[in-house]
Amino acid sequence: MRDRFWETVPLNSMTPKEWEALCDGCGKCCLNKIEFEDTNEVAFTRLACKLLDGETCFCSKYETRRDYVPDCVQLTPQKLPEIAYWLPRTCAYRRLHEDKPLPDWHYLLTGDRQSIHDAGASVQGWTVPEFKVPEEDWEDYLIEETP
Numbered sequence: 001m002r003d004r005f006w007e008t009v010p011l012n013s014m015t016p017k018e019w020e021a022l023c024d025g026c027g028k029c030c031l032n033k034i035e036f037e038d039t040n041e042v043a044f045t046r047l048a049c050k051l052l053d054g055e056t057c058f059c060s061k062y063e064t065r066r067d068y069v070p071d072c073v074q075l076t077p078q079k080l081p082e083i084a085y086w087l088p089r090t091c092a093y094r095r096l097h098e099d100k101p102l103p104d105w106h107y108l109l110t111g112d113r114q115s116i117h118d119a120g121a122s123v124q125g126w127t128v129p130e131f132k133v134p135e136e137d138w139e140d141y142l143i144e145e146t147p
Helices: 016-021 063-069 079-085 092-097 135-141
Strands: 031-034 042-050
Touching: 031 135, 042 135, 079 092
Parallel strands: none
Antiparallel strands: 031 042
């Protein structure tokens, strides 16, 4: 990968490896969300996709995830403008799309994948598997998105 590519390369010009490297491993994109039609507000829940490993905060079946979760969104530079609002405010993809820098704890800056967890910016250890809660009760699991 190019040195500090996220500062100089437009999102749509990144190599697939650079694009994937932007993921900080927070796990927040794997949380179920509720979008309120009347306000277009997106609310996060603490309910995680059945494939999310709640300790590593990575998908347990990333390469084949759509075999298990057909509606899993594959984030691409082309889709980003349409769905950036759905991503957490700390997400590198969203931040770069909004011309903001990476958070200080991002592993591309620190060189340490653990720094996101140390900063408390991941979902590590506090999610509930979605299959344990009926969909009609999801509103009981709303959380305030962390900055």
